[in-house]
Amino acid sequence: MRKILYIGVHSHVNWGAEYWLSKAFDDLNIKCELLDYRKEFNKLSNKQINTIINSRSKECDLIFLQRGDYLFPQIFNNINIPLVFWSTEPIQLKNDVDQLLNGSIFSWVFVHSYSCLERVRNKFPHLIQITSVMHNAAPKEMIEFNNDKTCFAVFNRNQSLRRRLWLWPSSKMITRISGRYGDDYFNDLKKSQIAINIHFSNKNLDDFESGIFEAMASGCVIISERLFEQTVTDLAMTGAIIQVDSPSELKEKLKLLKSKPKILTEYIENSKVAIRNNTWHERAFEMQKKFQEVCN
16 A cells, blocks of 8 residues: 555644554554645635545545544545545534435444444444444553652543532542643643543443543553443453442542552553553554555
């Protein structure tokens, strides 16, 4: 495969899946032509966007579209190379890619979770035979385990009402951070012994967010609201994550770990193994195999 046209959000530096995945593709000698659809397609007609894609894809063997919110299938008219789509947001929460999924333009579709796969089965059955789950991952470059921890527990995700209700009983033991990205985001994690994960919504209780991988890579022990068993099995993380079923159980678990910090040691050792098998380089290798398959 000579080159892929990688359409995504490429304006982020030191954060975001596109940033780390592009670096992984480069390390695997997958040459990429990067096209930032949010920046370059702004205020253009579908016909103008189609002209850009046709021009930029002339020397490419495949188009890889990531996220793609509010794009229309018409922008891929007259494209004669395979088109692979990765819907990185939970499609049971957001319908901004429904117009793409309604079409018959894709050679393969990766979705965010098993509940997303179920929605494809129910809403877009024409795609079910060419759809699979692609899990999030951690940047290999950011894996760092150290003992210089100055914060006991951190929650640094968007704070939905559901999350606030979960965190409230344990609020005195958890440092809440939001709106920090890139190096600042990772530095906050590196200072913390524990990172808390709570699902954003009742509609995506099988979500396994990138924040779990990033926190684990930063040397945090993960305490999470109950995760989807199949995903934990896929990722071989059963012994690396402490799971709880209620806000009160979260509080009790934090109190236990604060009084007996040595319990964290086993989880840290299991995390070291688990995270090294779940990097963006691993995902890039999986994608490369699918790219080659659909090109053939």
